[in-house]
Amino acid sequence: MRRLYLLSVLGTLTALASVVNNMFSPAMPDLVNAFGIEATTAQLGLTTGLLGLALGQVIVGPLTDRLGRRRPLVLSMLLLALSSLASLLAPSMPVLLTLRVLQGLAAGGGIVIARSMASDMNQGNALIKTLAFINVFNGLFPIITPMLGGALTQSMGWQGPMAGTLTVALLLCVACAWVPESLPESRRANSNIVATLSLFNNVLRNRRCIFTILHQGAALAVLFGNIALTPFLVTHYGYTPQAIGYALGMNGIFTALGAGSAAAMGSGERGMRITSAGLLASGAAMVVVLLGGMPFWAYEVVISVMLFFVGVTLTSSSGHAMDSARAQAGTASALLGAIGFIVGAVVAPLMGLGNLLTSAAIVYATAALLNATFTHLATRQAASD
Secondary structure, eight states, X not given: OHHHHHHHHHHHHHTHHIIIIITTGGGHHHHHHXXXXXXXXXXXXXXXXXXXXXXXXXXXXXXXXXXOSHHHHHHHHHHHHHHHHHXXXXXXXXXXXXXXXXXXXHHHHHHXXXXXXXXXXXXXXXXXXXXXXXXXXXXXXXXXXHHHHHHHHHHHTTHHHHHHHHHHHHHHHHHGGGOOOOSOGGGSOOSOHHHHHTHHHHHHTOHHHHHHHHHHHHHHHHHHHHHHHHHHHHHHTTOOTHHHHHHHHHHHHHHHHHHHHGGGGOSHHHHHHHHHHHHHHHHHHHHHHHHTTOOHHHHHHHHHHHHHHHHHHHHHHHHHHHHHTGGGHHHHHHHHHHHHHHHHHHHHHHTTSSSHHHHHHHHHHHHHHHHHHHHXXXXXXXXXX
């Protein structure tokens, strides 16, 4: 029972990106009206959240290799609660954007620590199984949070999703009080902060780990691209804004199925190969759907297949990367988490450039090709190590 509780808390922590972003996404049209801004400015709320998520992992990850996991985790959840409370009172969009960075920073800390704690307690196939369990939350939360965000926006305006994030943060503050330290002092990096940050150099020289991280980043371009695209694609096809939450929620089901299926596919490397083949095939189908002007249901079918394979590699490539850099697990976890959010921050505005359907087709096709390229490089490096 204690292990189930711990894994459930870790799973919720790894899904904080959905709480910060997917719950926020349905509020973007309401922000346009509330602050009298352009749609592209409202979309910066998503970009700033993603940048904060990346920054939080880069900062917190290596520090936990030196300080341990538990204290930084509690502080991260307190920051998430305080920034969410302040966002409810934000008087302008610039203030809200600043608070969105802080929300992302705190959530990123929780994500990287949860993944590091899983690595502290498991390795090999046991790690893959543990990540498969907690990554199911990464699939379930994208189902729940956009629909919850849509309902909260409808009843409370753009402040609704902020209230939802605050509630989750407060619950995690309480839950983390019973989470034990997973990194004993004997295994911590015994160095100053500058030397601790130099751990990035060790991971960056690990080609197997870096190619695996880039493989996952390319896959996550599909996930974050869909989150950025869906609010505007729904409008393009003539549906009401309320459909945004339902569309993102349905997509999340397939991400969860992929994450939960990864353990049955064997090693992390095999899951990566399956992902690259699946994304290449479904990415080609997506180009046909978008450039061929096919109906919205066709887009939903293909993106759901793509997100299934994204879910697979959230588990497979995470386990493969962490196993290849076990001595610097916190730092590797930081880079693994940060790459996806950096990619997402770049992809989000690209989805709205020029013709909506054409730009989306280019992004999805490029993501699939890069994913396959980095899979080849990672597996070739693993064979030579």
